Structure formats: C-alpha cells, structure tokens
Amino acid sequence: MGRKSNAKEQLLEAALDLIWERSYGVVTIDAICEKAGVKKGSFYYFFESKSALAVAALEMSWTTCGKQKWDGLFSASIPPLERIRGFFQSSYESQVKIKQDHGQVLGCPCFSVGSETSTQDETIRAKVQEILQIQIRYFESAIRDAQAEGSIPAGNPTAKSKCLFALFEGTLGQARIQNDPEVLRPLVDASMDLLGAKHTQAVG
Amino acid sequence: MGRKSNAKEQLLEAALDLIWERSYGVVTIDAICEKAGVKKGSFYYFFESKSALAVAALEMSWTTCGKQKWDGLFSASIPPLERIRGFFQSSYESQVKIKQDHGQVLGCPCFSVGSETSTQDETIRAKVQEILQIQIRYFESAIRDAQAEGSIPAGNPTAKSKCLFALFEGTLGQARIQNDPEVLRPLVDASMDLLGAKHTQAVG
DNA sequence: CTTGTAGTTTACTAACTAGTAAACTATCTC
DNA sequence: GAGATAGTTTACTAGTTAGTAAACTACAAG
Numbered sequence: 001m002g003r004k005s006n007a008k009e010q011l012l013e014a015a016l017d018l019i020w021e022r023s024y025g026v027v028t029i030d031a032i033c034e035k036a037g038v039k040k041g042s043f044y045y046f047f048e049s050k051s052a053l054a055v056a057a058l059e060m061s062w063t064t065c066g067k068q069k070w071d072g073l074f075s076a077s078i079p080p081l082e083r084i085r086g087f088f089q090s091s092y093e094s095q096v097k098i099k100q101d102h103g104q105v106l107g108c109p110c111f112s113v114g115s116e117t118s119t120q121d122e123t124i125r126a127k128v129q130e131i132l133q134i135q136i137r138y139f140e141s142a143i144r145d146a147q148a149e150g151s152i153p154a155g156n157p158t159a160k161s162k163c164l165f166a167l168f169e170g171t172l173g174q175a176r177i178q179n180d181p182e183v184l185r186p187l188v189d190a191s192m193d194l195l196g197a198k199h200t201q202a203v204g
Numbered sequence: 205m206g207r208k209s210n211a212k213e214q215l216l217e218a219a220l221d222l223i224w225e226r227s228y229g230v231v232t233i234d235a236i237c238e239k240a241g242v243k244k245g246s247f248y249y250f251f252e253s254k255s256a257l258a259v260a261a262l263e264m265s266w267t268t269c270g271k272q273k274w275d276g277l278f279s280a281s282i283p284p285l286e287r288i289r290g291f292f293q294s295s296y297e298s299q300v301k302i303k304q305d306h307g308q309v310l311g312c313p314c315f316s317v318g319s320e321t322s323t324q325d326e327t328i329r330a331k332v333q334e335i336l337q338i339q340i341r342y343f344e345s346a347i348r349d350a351q352a353e354g355s356i357p358a359g360n361p362t363a364k365s366k367c368l369f370a371l372f373e374g375t376l377g378q379a380r381i382q383n384d385p386e387v388l389r390p391l392v393d394a395s396m397d398l399l400g401a402k403h404t405q406a407v408g
Numbered sequence: 409c410t411t412g413t414a415g416t417t418t419a420c421t422a423a424c425t426a427g428t429a430a431a432c433t434a435t436c437t438c
Numbered sequence: 439g440a441g442a443t444a445g446t447t448t449a450c451t452a453g454t455t456a457g458t459a460a461a462c463t464a465c466a467a468g
Binding site for chain 1: 225228323324329333372377380381390400
Binding site: 207 | 454455456457458459463464465466467
C-alpha cells in the first residue's frame, strides 16, 4: 500500500558518490538531494541526518557490492597466496577504472570517511570500523591457509593481516593523494615480501 | 614600522589544531578566528582563503616542528635499523600523548588532510605531497645505510621506503579510526619484518 | 609631532545550509 | 470509490558562512 519510490536508493547512491569523490564534511544535504533528483523533504522522510545517510550508504555499499567482490577474490577455491596477489591486482585495476570514470583516484571510501569523521561522528566511526574489521578477516584467513600449506613461514596471522591491511590502506591513501593508480602496482609483490613468500610468476 | 602582531602565528596554530582534531572540510574560518582570538578582518589581511591558510599551516608545522624531530630520529649517528625502530617507537609515544592531551588519537595531519582534500584543492594536495615525499626520503636513506652495512638484505631502497611509509600511514589511519594508540605498537617489529631484518632486542 | 605603514575592528551583505510543517499525490485494499 | 498508507512537494525559518569595505589604532622614522 501507499506509493512506490526509489528515492531512498537514489539518495544512498548519490551520497556515496559525492562523499567518495569529495569528502564527507564538504558535501551538503542539498548537494546530495540535487544529485539524487530528490527534494529535501523526501530526504528527511527517509533519513534523520547526513550522518545517518552516510552510515546507511557505507552499509549498502559493502553488502551489495563489496562483499561479493571480496568473496570472489578470496574464494577458498584459489590457492591462498594467489588470493592475496589477485586481490591487489584487482585493487590496482579498480583504481585505474575509477580514475578513467571520475577523473581521479578515489581510494577506499570506508577508510577515507572513517579517518575524516572518526573524531566527530561516533556512528560513522563504528560502522567504518565494523566493515574494516570484516575486510581484515579475509586477509587473515588467506594467511592462515598459506601458512598451513607451508607457502609462507609460520607467524601470527592476526598480526600479519592487520599489517597487510595497513599497507593496503596506506598505499591507497598515497594513490589518492598523488592521483596515480600506479602507486598501487608494487603491492602485488610487496605483499608477498611482507609475508615472506618466495617470488613466483605473475597472476593471470 | 607599522604595528606588531602575532595574529598570523595564532591563526596558523589554531588552524592546524582544529583541522587536525576535526577535519579540513568541517572547520570554518569563523571557528579558526575564534580559536586564534583574531577577528575575521585580520584573517583576510593575512590569508586569502582557508586553503591558503592550510597550506601555510602545513608548511609551518613541518619546518618548525616536524623537520627537527625527523632529523633527530633519523640521525646518521644512530645505527640505521635503530633509526627506524626508534622512529616507530616515538610515533607510538606521540600518539599516546596526543590522546592524553586531545582525548583522541589524531594520526598524521598531513596524510589525513591530503587524503580529504586531494580531489578538491590542488594547492593543499601539492603541499602535502611535497612533505610526504620528504618524509619518505628519511626512510630511504636509513634503508640504504642498513643495506650497506649488511643488516638487511639488498633490494630497491626507494620501493622499500614507499612500502614502509604506506605501512606507517595506514597504521596511523587505523589508530585514528579506532582511537587506540596501541594499534601502532606492532610497527616497531613489523617494520623489521618488512625489511627482512633479524629480530633484535628492544630500543632503549 | 606628524606622516606613512602595518595591523585591527566593526558592521555589513549575499549566499548557503539544516531543518520543519503542512498541503498534496499516487497507489493499494476493501 | 472511500479510506488509509506511503511518499512528495513547496514554502518557509533561523542560523551560519564567506567575504568585503571602511573607519580606526598603534608604532616607528624622520
């Protein structure tokens, strides 16, 4: 009953896009509404604030896009070190494409927004932390598998995964600041170095 | 001739503080003026925009604080790997102190502001990139020295330094998002792992 | 002690921004 | 086709914001 609408989805998409391209603090509700083609009254019908919209947008982005992508890249059907190499290769390719589409390397929306808002907005901070923790577990699982099959030396997989993830996010940040996806290129090999793996040939 | 003033310095300090604590986009010129105890007319006497102020504040922060600190920590009088271990130990301690003073882990102002503004403000982006490139060279030099004395295996020092720096900034970002300086603790050892150094005892 | 210079203060405008209230409209169910 | 429900639109307020202009003040050198 009532009438149908895709305004909520339009707002979520517009918000994610604008915040990713620009930044959380600089994007106004008016700008999000305009990009979404939705009037401000409707915005407040669906969301109580910009903050609430951002949390919902990050959640949506992860559950409807990110998760599938990570599940595929970290599939247990792939040898563990190949998962990691493939993931970094894919990240590089993603940012190349983002630069083509948006004219800029944008990096990781979660980490950027999290770092920007962490001292100002607890709900965004918590959502970002939740998603990042999930992502770290993909690394952890692959590292554990690699250690089990003996392709890298034994060691604390939790610590190693955090380390690898920090390397990843730090490099993404650099790529955004330099607006150059090539900054991500060395990650494929650097990650293997970090884990103590022997060098192998490139991923397909 | 004319009259004396410390308004410019007050504005630079207030701006750096506020932008570091909150974020660039969310801090207004009015807020900076209030914190600095300076009227807006004076602000526009010294700076043409918030962007120009931010560039000047980052520059000042590096030349009057950062540089001395890095010079001391990366002094050639210290064995190369100890420089790196000492640097990460010092970064950890800094963030502990920052959390005590500001109630929050704040990370690296340069990287945070750079990531936030890179798609929006070319002058800030360029200044941030300049400072970050300088910082990477401290790592590079220490790595070269470590390789020369044989305490780590040979390898491309430029690539390794970028890698180490990304690990550093990524971890600082995580520490800010989690508001927990302990996230930085493992960097001392993780950096040695990354460089392929044998484990040694803790720094003094 | 006066004149030029460097910096300060006030008062203002115009645009923007978040947020609200209420009238309005489409669609489903009975 | 009468409600009820779900969503939309308009028009508004009150507060904030960037930026400007011009009068004002302290100081130093001649």
